[in-house]
Amino acid sequence: MTETTSATPEPVEVWITGIGLATSLGEGLDANWEALNAGRINVDEKGFAPYVIHPWAPVNLETQIPKKEQRQMEAWQRIGTYAAGLALDSAGLKGNKEILSRMDMIVAAGGGERDISVDTAILNAEAQGNCTPGFLNDRLMSDLRPTLFLAQLSNLLAGNIAISHGVCGTSRTFMGEEVSSVDAARIALARIAGGQSEIALVGGSHNGERKDLLVLYEFGDYNLKHKFAPVWARQEHPGFALGSAGAFLVIESKAHALARGAKPLARLTRVVADRAQRKQPGAVTATLETLWSAVGVHEGGGAIITGATGAEPVTSEERAFLERHRDFAVRSSGTRFGHTMETQFALGLALAALSIARGALFPPGDSSGVEVETKQAPTQIVVVGAGHYRGEGMALVEAVN
Incomplete structure (x- = not known):
């Protein structure tokens, strides 16, 4: 058999x-x-x-x-x-x-x-003692359009x-x-x-x-x-x-x-996510290291595009993680575009794919030493996202051979 x-x-x-x-x-x-x-x-x-x-x-x-x-x-x-x-x-x-x-x-x-004007009118009326019973319901029903x-x-x-x-x-x-x-x-x-x-x-x-x-x-x-x-x-x-x-x-x-005859800008290889217990100092750094192992980064360097927020203590903990990977050129989307909250990780993915497609990494955004100049055309870019309050994620974007 x-x-x-x-x-x-x-x-x-x-x-x-x-x-x-x-x-x-x-x-x-x-x-x-x-x-x-x-x-x-x-x-x-x-x-x-x-x-x-x-x-x-x-x-x-x-x-x-x-x-x-x-x-x-x-x-x-x-x-x-x-x-x-x-x-x-x-x-x-x-x-x-x-x-x-x-x-x-x-x-x-x-x-x-x-609706800022409606909120302001209601709060002002409350502060002035003009809120009769049913006032809030009346205002919401008359002031807010369906x-x-x-x-x-x-x-x-x-x-x-x-x-x-x-x-x-x-x-x-x-x-x-x-x-x-x-x-x-x-x-x-x-x-x-x-x-x-x-x-x-x-x-x-x-x-x-x-x-x-x-x-x-x-x-x-x-x-x-x-x-x-x-x-x-x-x-x-x-x-x-x-x-x-x-x-x-x-x-x-x-x-x-x-x-359909479409050409790739880049390959999206892997996306991973986690949530650190942030009451413990260093938890974000440790979680990012775990995600780094899970996302499948290749040895030999590349680039990191991070959505680092500038809020603390998460930014310092992320910076400690980045210090352990100095062979990867770092770029912060937050410096250039601001913090776009729900859009930040998608923005990082877009910048990574665009950089790979253009065969270059855009210049550093500051002179702190975290971001350094590089002339190497990136073939792998890790996108990092650590929320200002909770949640961490990472993705690997690669060139298509």
């Missing part, structure tokens, strides 16, 4: 074939790459003083979003829908109804924006992308600040690698120009105040400068890309 065994299927290779970037540095890959190499940083120290933010660069929204559809979106949804359109353009998929109809979408998103309430739902970003661009496969939305975009990428990669999907749109968006968010993070003393400084130069005055950005990627199986 002959015993037969089934062969283990070859792992599915997953390519990044499209990138959409709409950030404080500009719109599209060329504009962002040029700004990075020129060392430009778009910072506003006065508009939301004392807080420092990175404002979104102006764009012509109608090139990606029909005007009638913009009215039902808040700023963070416009940013994300716009960046998603750029990613589809980059991948050569805009208008391809057959592929878009089955393209999966995995989005990282936060909560919707507050469309505004709907626009606050996190999964409406995916809905608006579907409406504007026709991406109509399965849809998932992850919440949970920085780690939400780690999980968005991790699940998208796992689905394609496991044969459950062939192509996906992955990413997120963030509007950092929100007074309600600045108030929220001020309760935890997380905001960078008064004067901008690079992420690695904030030890004496820690904090993050919120940034406005949209970052989306098209990822697909190698077979699917080849079948």
Whole structure:
């Protein structure tokens, strides 16, 4: 009797074939790459003083979003829908109804924006003793439009992308600040690698120009105040400068890309995540080392693109991890783009794929010594994300041979 065994299927290779970037540095890959190499940083120290933010660069929204559809979106949804359109353009998929109809979408998103004028009126009335029984319910029912309430739902970003661009496969939305975009990428990669999907749109968006968010993070003393400084130069005055950005990627199986004649920008090899018990000093450093082993980094050096926040103590613990890997050139997205919360990891993936595709790493963002110049064309880039409060993630992005 002959015993037969089934062969283990070859792992599915997953390519990044499209990138959409709409950030404080500009719109599209060329504009962002040029700004990075020129060392430009778009910072506003006065508009939301004392807080420092990175404002979104102006764009012509109608090139990606029909005007009638913009009215039902808040700023963070416009940013994300716009960046998603750029990613589809980059991948050569805009208008391809057959592929878009089955393209999966995995989005990282936060909560919707507050209506500041309504909140202010209610708080002022409360402070002045003008709140009669039922006052709050009356104001909420009369002052908040149903469309505004709907626009606050996190999964409406995916809905608006579907409406504007026709991406109509399965849809998932992850919440949970920085780690939400780690999980968005991790699940998208796992689905394609496991044969459950062939192509996906992955990413997120963030509007950092929100007074309600600045108030929220001020309760935890997380905001960078008064004067901008690079992420690695904030030890004496820690904090993050919120940034406005949209970052989306098209990822697909190698077979699917080849079948439609698409060329890879880079390969997304692995995404891993964890959550350190941060009450213990050094826990983040130890967790990042564990993730480093799990992500499958090759010896011989490369680059690290980190979403380090500038908040403490997590930034110092991440810096201790980076010191152990000095053969990898470090770049911080937070210095150049600000901290884009749910978008930060997707932004790191986009920058890694763009750097590999352009055959170079953009220049250092400061003179602290953490980031050093390198002329070596990167063939592997590790994307690191450690949340300001919780959650850690890591990804390996590689050149396609």
